[in-house]
Amino acid sequence: MQSCGVAIAASGMYSFAESVWDESNDDAFQPLWIPPLLENPTQQHYLFPTLFVMDSEHEFIPGKKSTCVSLSTFFHPCSFLAPTIKVKKGDTVGFRIHNLREEAVTNHWHGLHIPGVYDGGPHQLIEPGQRWAIDMPIRQEASVNWYHAHTCEKTARQVYEGHVGMFIIEDNNSTTLGLPDIYGFNDIPLILKDTLLDKDGQQYYALRDQPAFFGEHLAVNGTINPIHRVPSGWIRFRILNASNARFYELHFKDDRPFYVIASDGGLLNAPVKTKRFLINSGERFEIMIYFEPKPGEIADLIAFTPNPSHGDPAVGDFQLIRFVTDLIHSPIGILPNTLRREPIHWEEAVKTAPPITKTFEMSMNSNRTKMMINSKQYNMMRIDEAIPLEQEQVWKIISKAGPHPFHIHGCSFLILSINGEPPEAIYRGWKDIVFPVGYEKFPSSKELTLVIRMRFPFTTDRDLENISHDPEVAKDINHHIPYMYHCHILEHEDRGMMGQFSVFCSLAE
Numbered sequence: 290m291q292s293c294g295v296a297i298a299a300s301g302m303y304s305f306a307e308s309v310w311d312e313s314n315d316d317a318f319q320p321l322w323i324p325p326l327l328e329n330p331t332q333q334h335y336l337f338p339t340l341f342v343m344d345s346e347h348e349f350i351p352g353k354k355s356t357c358v359s360l361s362t363f364f365h366p367c368s369f370l371a372p373t374i375k376v377k378k379g380d381t382v383g384f385r386i387h388n389l390r391e392e393a394v395t396n397h398w399h400g401l402h403i404p405g406v407y408d409g410g411p412h413q414l415i416e417p418g419q420r421w422a423i424d425m426p427i428r429q430e431a432s433v434n435w436y437h438a439h440t441c442e443k444t445a446r447q448v449y450e451g452h453v454g455m456f457i458i459e460d461n462n463s464t465t466l467g468l469p470d471i472y473g474f475n476d477i478p479l480i481l482k483d484t485l486l487d488k489d490g491q492q493y494y495a496l497r498d499q500p501a502f503f504g505e506h507l508a509v510n511g512t513i514n515p516i517h518r519v520p521s522g523w524i525r526f527r528i529l530n531a532s533n534a535r536f537y538e539l540h541f542k543d544d545r546p547f548y549v550i551a552s553d554g555g556l557l558n559a560p561v562k563t564k565r566f567l568i569n570s571g572e573r574f575e576i577m578i579y580f581e582p583k584p585g586e587i588a589d590l591i592a593f594t595p596n597p598s599h600g601d602p603a604v605g606d607f608q609l610i611r612f613v614t615d616l617i618h619s620p621i622g623i624l625p626n627t628l629r630r631e632p633i634h635w636e637e638a639v640k641t642a643p644p645i646t647k648t649f650e651m652s653m654n655s656n657r658t659k660m661m662i663n664s665k666q667y668n669m670m671r672i673d674e675a676i677p678l679e680q681e682q683v684w685k686i687i688s689k690a691g692p693h694p695f696h697i698h699g700c701s702f703l704i705l706s707i708n709g710e711p712p713e714a715i716y717r718g719w720k721d722i723v724f725p726v727g728y729e730k731f732p733s734s735k736e737l738t739l740v741i742r743m744r745f746p747f748t749t750d751r752d753l754e755n756i757s758h759d760p761e762v763a764k765d766i767n768h769h770i771p772y773m774y775h776c777h778i779l780e781h782e783d784r785g786m787m788g789q790f791s792v793f794c795s796l797a798e
Contacts, residue, residue: 337384339362349513373478374436376459379460410789432458439773477517479529522619524579526575593605658784660781663788687737687738688728694777701721706739
């Protein structure tokens with residue numbers, strides 16, 4: 290496997306004062322690694338090369354190999370993380386995932402609207418030496434999703450070790466807007482992860498008396514202390530926070546503005562101009578920035594890490610990545626005024642929302658060793674809820690003992706309110722993770738509330754050729770491969786802050 294050759298970063302802000310890049314500083318940074326792209330742009334029904342989940346070696350520090358996990362094909366090798374997958378709405382895509390590790394894994398397609406049988410949750414173990422083969426329909430709009438391990442009680446460690454990849458969906462709207470779309474040139478994936486390294490450069494997993502994992506070094510695409518040269522013009526960044534627990538408020542050191550164009554489930558109605566935004570564990574945002582034709586100009590992207598009640602020991606601004614404007618200009622790519630052919634009618638969704646159909650309360654015991662939803666810890670053999678197919682749902686989520694990001698499988702939703710207030714513009718698009726943004730305004734003892742609205746377009750029946758209409762089997766674990774809802778602080782999920790639900794085709798339909 291190839292190594293990405295990256296170096297350890299110092300904590301805190303870099304002290305470079307210059308605004309124009311000096312080539313002599315190259316040794317202080319390492320080139321950003323871009324994961325290889327796996328796509329088939331010309332066909333609609335196709336099979337991708339087998340993805341091998343394997344133990345691998347990666348150089349976080351140049352010359353010092355660290356054991357980790359990667360996914361690779363014979364043609365798309367990775368020493369850490371996985372290839373970026375790009376597909377099109379309307380495709381049917383064959384995936385073959387072969388587990389070469391010595392422990393069982395799963396592969397969850399986070400954000401995808403797919404039947405439960407394809408979801409890749411805890412019930413769909415791939416044992417050592419075994420292969421999972423599926424042909425998966427892609428029926429949702431353009432969006433940035435991801436794929437990662439979701440093994441019961443092992444999700445946090447396996448994701449941390451590197452079982453993570455980006456999954457991009459395009460559609461007829463996204464490909465005709467004129468957005469930057471040359472992968473790795475003006476359309477750049479940024480996968481954020483924090484890590485712990487020992488003196489020999491070995492990555493290791495340890496909670497260090499914290500209720501979740503918080504690393505000492507920030508990495509982008511597995512590169513610590515990265516630099517990336519960009520052409521002048523409009524550049525699109527697809528950002529995934531794949532950290533186990535840490536969330537980041539992203540901004541540029543020189544306070545330059547940029548535009549948010551998409552969130553988890555797809556494009557916003559229009560670009561939203563801002564100077565900073567919060568991205569939580571598991572969330573995705575797409576942003577666009579115009580780089581002036583000034584070769585050598587520096588733009589430092591900074592991650593501010595708040596100190597929330599869930600235990601992050603670090604607080605402050607940390608260098609994430611340095612961009613340097615190159616001599617090349619990108620003639621392709623514009624920022625449209627409108628991003629969607631069919632706009633999201635958020636105000637109408639709030640006005641017409643039915644009464645709350647389900648309430649979920651996330652809580653934990655006093656020493657944070659027992660995590661629960663509705664006072665119950667996760668049980669693989671228990672289906673907690675049964676939801677009728679395509680029935681309008683309004684869920685209320687209550688977050689106790691600090692802020693918790695809440696994720697739901699199998700759908701995208703609209704956020705109707707956060708602590709009784711309407712969400713900011715960047716959170717009014719389609720989402721699959723919701724977080725109580727603004728939690729810091731309230732005392733730590735306050736319950737934080739979220740209200741969301743959605744439908745589920747697929748069932749969780751094990752046999753898609755014989756979908757049952759019998760409500761008596763709606764909670765039968767032998768009949769369904771359920772979706773999950775859970776806190777997306779991965780250690781909280783592993784400790785029980787997760788439930789599961791079926792989606793069934795009711796007789797009324």
